[in-house]
Amino acid sequence: MAVSVGESAPPIDTRVRVPRPVDIVSTLQPLQRGPWDPSQRRDGHSVWRVSRMRSGPVTCRLTQDGPDGARCLLWGPGSAELLDRLPDLLGARDDPSGFTPEHPVLAEAHRRMPAMRITRTGHVLEALVPAILEQRVHGIAAFASWRRLLTRFGDVAPGPAPSGMRVPPGADVWRRIPSWEFHKANVDPGRARTIVRCAQLADRLERLVDDDPADAQRKLRSLPGVGVWTAAEVAQRAFGDADALSVGDYHLATVVGWSLLGGPLDDAGMVEYLEPLRPHRYRAVRLFVASGGYGRVPRRGPRTAVTDHRAH
Structure with a gap:
């Protein structure tokens, strides 16, 4: 059963700055597993995130505080440990230098979302x-x-x-x-x-x-x-690997194909087409998905079935 670890102690209140502009909502979005994820929630320009450090559980509320950082409130026994990792969480290690996409879809997405960083949780x-x-x-x-x-x-x-x-x-x-x-x-x-x-x-x-x-x-x-x-x-x-490409994803190769070529690709075709973008292939995927990549795929054909294993 769930155990309460709520505390009445005041939070650690700090501001974290990173070397490059960061949009905390888009940067942390991949960590949220669906709209009702119990471990991460978005609240306007803030993100609530809970995690388990070696020193114990921690709740963190991050709010955009200028172009290159966030105000962070932390509660729980894991607060001090997470404090040291906050820069990585906001993409401090992410280095987009050398990423100069030529495809107009990617170039425009990169221009519109220059502050989308690659997070690194360390967990x-x-x-x-x-x-x-x-x-x-x-x-x-x-x-x-x-x-x-x-x-x-x-x-x-x-x-x-x-x-x-x-x-x-x-x-x-x-x-x-x-x-x-x-x-x-x-x-x-x-x-x-x-x-x-x-x-x-x-x-x-x-x-x-x-x-x-x-x-x-x-x-x-x-x-x-x-x-x-x-x-x-x-x-x-x-x-925080900006090159990690999710080969084998049910939809990704199709989304890449329709976004960048106007037609479907299979996994092998996706890998070949994105090869020149190393070491930024995952960054590229994040950008064209965030810029509406799924909306470019024609709505036809069968969808993935929602399987209920509890019936077996």
């Missing part, structure tokens, strides 16, 4: 579990599974976080969740086993943030149930 398991939940299923179903599991097993967020926010479970909780609880959350046995297996290796996985991103992805892919797509999704968020 592997926190990015890995929802990525596993999103394997081979409709996003709506994956978001619902994430929400149910966090509501059932996460801690209540410290401080005055919006109602319903939960701190993601730690590895010790993920690896003890019974199979029937995953079943109730509409998670099939294969994905459930992968989550439990990764939670058992959590200490080793968290050390991957210190590796070269390419090596870290290779090590992630060595785990049963973690493929190219899942490793890239983790690298984008936990490592």
Whole structure:
């Protein structure tokens, strides 16, 4: 059951500055898993985010405070630890120099969104579990599974976080969740086993943030149930890898094709077409998706079915 860790102590109140302009809403958007994610919410020009540090849970409210930073309020025992990571969260390590796209769609998106940075959380398991939940299923179903599991097993967020926010479970909780609880959350046995297996290796996985991103992805892919797509999704968020391309995504190659070429591509075609954009392929994807890439895909053909594994 969820455990309350709310505290009455005043928050840490600080301002964080980063080397380049940053738009905190667009920068942190990839960390939110659906509109009702219990671990992250948008509130106007502010973002509420809860996380689990080694020192304990923490709630953070980030509000745009000038072109190159944010005002941050932090509650909970993990506050001081997160304080040191806030610049990375706001893209302090992200270096877009050398990214000069020639395609007019990308060039215009880059011109309109110069402050969209690539975040780096430094939390592997926190990015890995929802990525596993999103394997081979409709996003709506994956978001619902994430929400149910966090509501059932996460801690209540410290401080005055919006109602319903939960701190993601730690590895010790993920690896003890019974199979029937995953079943109730509409998670099939294969994905459930992968989550439990990764939670058992959590200490080793968290050390991957210190590796070269390419090596870290290779090590992630060595785990049963973690493929190219899942490793890239983790690298984008936990490592801040601006080149991590989500090959194998159900929609992405089609979106890339229609956005940049006016017709569909398969994965191989997408990889080949985006090759000249290394080491900024994920940055390019973020830009044309944020600029309306999905709206350029013709609405025809079958959609991904929302599968209910609880019926089996």
